[in-house]
Amino acid sequence: MHVVIMGCGRVGSSLAIDLEAAGHTVAVIDQNREAFRRLGPSFIGRAVTGVGFDSDTLIEAGIKDAQAFAAVSNGDNSNILAARVARETFGVKNVVARIYDPGRAEIYQRLGIPTVATVLWTTDQILRRLLPEGSRSEWRDASGTIQLCEMHVHESWFGNPVARIENVTPARVAFITRLGEGLIPDEHTVLQEGDLVHVIVHEKDVADVEAALAHSPEDAS
Secondary structure, three states: OEEEEEOOOHHHHHHHHHHHHOOOEEEEEEOOHHHHHHHOOOOOOEEEEOOOOOHHHHHHOOHHHOOEEEEOOOOHHHHHHHHHHHHHHOOOOEEEEEEOOHHHHHHHHOOOOOEEEHHHOOHHHHHHHHOOOOEEEEEEOOOOOEEEEEEOOOHHHOOOEOHHHHHHOOOEEEEEEEOOEEEOOOOOOEOOOOOEEEEEEEHHHHHHHHHHHOOOHHHHO
């Protein structure tokens, strides 16, 4: 998997190093050539000097072959513009943009770009959005048989009530992370793009629930 990152500050460089360590190819874009020093001597990916929303710069970084793009520079407008170019011009599916102003995050989310305010942002949260496969166990009961797992859902689940997950899988939805904040769903809650779903599930059923949420609700029924 190829990932392009705009911004080589603390978050961007940490992302690049973590992704490369996980076996992915990485290209990092920054206007300041000196910023690439944060990547260290062992980084073997591409370091591209330029503006992250410029098409030529993105192409040099391999955006045409990228499966994920993260805009984590220090400018809200630059991040959201670059994220939109990556998604709308080059068709990158997994895109995230860091936003410093929490009040603007929801507005940008409606444009179809997952955003998280910087006060809530962690490298782990970015990775979970760039690499949305599988699940992550967040808690187990004393016996080890019941788990609280964070799971991504297939895009065809968006617009469906949360209760549908419980209707077609043996899992129970504990809460949702939306726009960087926890939300306890009720019977009226509808899944939205960018939601991370946290479910309570028996250990023996984790694989089945993962498989069901990775496909459309109709396939899971």
